[in-house]
Amino acid sequence: MAARTVKLAVIPGDGIGPEVVAEGLKVLGVVAAQHDLAIETTEYELGARLWHRTGETLPDPVAAELREHEAVYLGAVGDPSVPSGVLERGLLLRLRFDFDHYVNLRPVRLFPGVDSPLAGVSPEDIDMLVVREGTEGPYAGAGGVLRKGTPHEIATQDSVNTRFGVERVVRYAFAKAAERPRRRLTLVHKDNVLTYAGELWKRTVEEVGAEYPQVAVDYCHVDAASMFFVDRPGRFDVVVTDNLFGDIITDIGAAITGGIGLAASGNINPDNTFPSMFEPVHGSAPDIAGQGKADPTATVLSAALMLDHLGVPEAARRIEAAVSADLKTRAQSDEVRSTSRIGDDLAARVAEQG
Amino acid sequence: MAARTVKLAVIPGDGIGPEVVAEGLKVLGVVAAQHDLAIETTEYELGARLWHRTGETLPDPVAAELREHEAVYLGAVGDPSVPSGVLERGLLLRLRFDFDHYVNLRPVRLFPGVDSPLAGVSPEDIDMLVVREGTEGPYAGAGGVLRKGTPHEIATQDSVNTRFGVERVVRYAFAKAAERPRRRLTLVHKDNVLTYAGELWKRTVEEVGAEYPQVAVDYCHVDAASMFFVDRPGRFDVVVTDNLFGDIITDIGAAITGGIGLAASGNINPDNTFPSMFEPVHGSAPDIAGQGKADPTATVLSAALMLDHLGVPEAARRIEAAVSADLKTRAQSDEVRSTSRIGDDLAARVAEQG
Numbered sequence: 106m107a108a109r110t111v112k113l114a115v116i117p118g119d120g121i122g123p124e125v126v127a128e129g130l131k132v133l134g135v136v137a138a139q140h141d142l143a144i145e146t147t148e149y150e151l152g153a154r155l156w157h158r159t160g161e162t163l164p165d166p167v168a169a170e171l172r173e174h175e176a177v178y179l180g181a182v183g184d185p186s187v188p189s190g191v192l193e194r195g196l197l198l199r200l201r202f203d204f205d206h207y208v209n210l211r212p213v214r215l216f217p218g219v220d221s222p223l224a225g226v227s228p229e230d231i232d233m234l235v236v237r238e239g240t241e242g243p244y245a246g247a248g249g250v251l252r253k254g255t256p257h258e259i260a261t262q263d264s265v266n267t268r269f270g271v272e273r274v275v276r277y278a279f280a281k282a283a284e285r286p287r288r289r290l291t292l293v294h295k296d297n298v299l300t301y302a303g304e305l306w307k308r309t310v311e312e313v314g315a316e317y318p319q320v321a322v323d324y325c326h327v328d329a330a331s332m333f334f335v336d337r338p339g340r341f342d343v344v345v346t347d348n349l350f351g352d353i354i355t356d357i358g359a360a361i362t363g364g365i366g367l368a369a370s371g372n373i374n375p376d377n378t379f380p381s382m383f384e385p386v387h388g389s390a391p392d393i394a395g396q397g398k399a400d401p402t403a404t405v406l407s408a409a410l411m412l413d414h415l416g417v418p419e420a421a422r423r424i425e426a427a428v429s430a431d432l433k434t435r436a437q438s439d440e441v442r443s444t445s446r447i448g449d450d451l452a453a454r455v456a457e458q459g
Numbered sequence: 460m461a462a463r464t465v466k467l468a469v470i471p472g473d474g475i476g477p478e479v480v481a482e483g484l485k486v487l488g489v490v491a492a493q494h495d496l497a498i499e500t501t502e503y504e505l506g507a508r509l510w511h512r513t514g515e516t517l518p519d520p521v522a523a524e525l526r527e528h529e530a531v532y533l534g535a536v537g538d539p540s541v542p543s544g545v546l547e548r549g550l551l552l553r554l555r556f557d558f559d560h561y562v563n564l565r566p567v568r569l570f571p572g573v574d575s576p577l578a579g580v581s582p583e584d585i586d587m588l589v590v591r592e593g594t595e596g597p598y599a600g601a602g603g604v605l606r607k608g609t610p611h612e613i614a615t616q617d618s619v620n621t622r623f624g625v626e627r628v629v630r631y632a633f634a635k636a637a638e639r640p641r642r643r644l645t646l647v648h649k650d651n652v653l654t655y656a657g658e659l660w661k662r663t664v665e666e667v668g669a670e671y672p673q674v675a676v677d678y679c680h681v682d683a684a685s686m687f688f689v690d691r692p693g694r695f696d697v698v699v700t701d702n703l704f705g706d707i708i709t710d711i712g713a714a715i716t717g718g719i720g721l722a723a724s725g726n727i728n729p730d731n732t733f734p735s736m737f738e739p740v741h742g743s744a745p746d747i748a749g750q751g752k753a754d755p756t757a758t759v760l761s762a763a764l765m766l767d768h769l770g771v772p773e774a775a776r777r778i779e780a781a782v783s784a785d786l787k788t789r790a791q792s793d794e795v796r797s798t799s800r801i802g803d804d805l806a807a808r809v810a811e812q813g
């Protein structure tokens with residue numbers, strides 16, 4: 106019998122979601138056995154199909170059940186047949202907000218052997234951790250429309266930022282920065298234009314920073330940061346930023362590290378008041394769904410973030426080592442592997458590490 | 460006597476601003492003579508120094524004088540000795556808003572010979588025109604703070620979008636797209652999260668698009684667009700987007716086309732109700748100010764955008780040809796030229812074209 110049982114809610118979702126999640130669970134199963142963990146999964150059919158059938162995105166009883174798990178593992182949601190925003194707001198963002206995932210953790214790291222679209226960069230040049238706020242900012246959903254459909258129409262969209270919300274994610278980012286060799290934290294915002302929100306972020310970083318004299322802190326406007334991600338990515342170690350800026354710069358981060366097929370993320374509630382949720386940064390990619398073409402690596406790496414969160418870092422490192430080895434061999438081969446074949450190979454590599 | 464006199468207000472500004480503007484005016488002088496234009500300049504000392512001396516960023520009488528010009532030519536504003544946002548909001552953005560510069564035009568183009576940080580791209584791969592809205596959105600300055608300095612502090616920042624404001628910039632973008640060989644327009648927004656503003660933008664693009672059946676239209680979320688700028692820049696022709704998204708993606712655009720030293724912009728009032736303003740995308744770069752190290756090319760290219768706006772496109776093309784030739788020779792030489800030397804070379808190349 107396993108020493109510990111982890112109750113995991115699984116939301117395969119839409120498009121390539123089910124395919125990549127299947128591979129993630131495959132790898133997770135192997136590593137769990139090695140670490141005396143039993144992963145007890147319950148699958149939830151949420152996403153486009155449920156919405157078409159019932160008009161619901163997250164029925165209350167399902168939300169209540171999800172809460173009873175230690176973590177949520179999600180593939181991707183979204184389908185062209187569903188109006189833009191319905192599943193994003195009704196399911197994905199609702200989970201992030203309801204489960205108070207105030208840290209959206211996104212490592213940006215170039216694995217050896219992976220082709221970056223940037224010329225002449227090597228793995229040492231790109232190794233950052235983006236700590237994106239996950240529960241407020243422009244994602245609050247606040248705003249409204251007046252005189253819709255007339256020449257006098259006005260639409261507003263309000264970013265809501267609280268000291269409570271900013272401080273807790275900033276504290277998390279400082280704690281992470283303090284653990285890393287370079288011990289550097291960059292706040293990314295746009296305080297010369299978004300003066301109210303920017304000032305709150307900047308002041309909070311200054312105040313919390315006083316408790317971390319060992320961490321070097323600087324500030325970078327989001328436009329400049331977006332440029333530096335491309336022409337000076339080595340400039341960054343830990344980055345802390347608002348929900349929307351984090352959305353944008355982590356996609357640049359994915360691009361420079363070989364694409365969205367490798368980018369992992371954790372929606373974390375560090376207080377463990379609610380289950381945290383782990384998902385690849387990519388979407389449901391309906392154009393390639395069901396063809397075995399999707400790269401499950403991002404989803405597998407998201408499982409590593411989950412294991413870190415669950416307090417089993419050795420298991421997380423094992424998955425990362427397997428991915429790292431797999432990516433190195435890709436560089437040396439022209440073989441195009443299917444989704445499940447990549448999953449098999451990763452599972453075998455994890456198993457080999459004994 | 461010249462056939463036409465252009466009254467040009469010049470704001471050299473801070474840091475490297477005066478150096479790069481001097482070179483821009485040098486090149487402009489040569490090309491103007493060739494086209495029977497007299498450029499009558501009036502210089503305005505606005506920026507950090509004025510603010511330190513008087514506490515003012517744009518005195519009303521100066522604003523009134525600026526209005527009497529056909530165009531404004533600006534170097535850069537901003538200095539570390541001035542709190543973030545003071546000059547940006549009090550001078551740069553105030554001019555953009557007061558002079559109703561609803562089109563912020565930013566070509567993103569890779570010149571032959573220029574090193575892109577992207578591996579394996581060539582000039583044909585990157586040739587887009589970003590049409591950034593310039594007078595509303597998150598730049599409205601709307602928002603506020605409650606309970607400042609307490610644990611219950613809230614800061615809001617409101618994006619204001621009007622049908623009037625969105626429609627006019629969208630119309631401009633369609634007109635530009637219709638003139639270009641690829642005739643393609645991409646709306647960049649984040650309508651799955653910023654639902655109110657996004658819906659207005661999307662609906663407006665659809666409606667105006669009905670008048671341009673020859674233009675192929677698509678939509679791209681800002682996060683995906685930021686990624687595509689890096690790993691598939693050829694996907695874009697004309698891009699129309701909101702003020703803040705435009706700020707971010709044009710810096711990515713600058714990065715992929717060889718850096719901020721080459722990126723030009725026009726803050727345009729297409730109705731000519733107010734003078735339009737032309738400036739490099741880069742800032743005042745105080746760290747290299749006064750050393751002759753700044754590249755004046757972006758400022759020179761901004762003068763070309765100005766000549767286009769003033770209805771002298773042959774003069775604009777001449778400047779671009781000179782820049783293009785200059786950039787090609789750079790690739791072949793290790794020589795590091797000073798700011799004024801680059802200006803001299805560009806002026807000579809313009810002159811040579813006879």
Ligand SMILES: CC(C)[C@H](C(=O)O)[C@@H](O)C(=O)O
Pocket residue numbers: 193194197198352386651652682
């Ligand atoms: C799907 C969308 C709502 C989501 C976001 O904007 O956060 C996605 O882009 C992400 O980054 O996880």
Ligand SMILES: CC(C)[C@H](C(=O)O)[C@@H](O)C(=O)O
Pocket residue numbers: 297298328547548551552706740
């Ligand atoms: C200086 C700043 C206010 C400005 C902006 O945000 O528009 C700059 O970044 C730009 O892109 O011209």
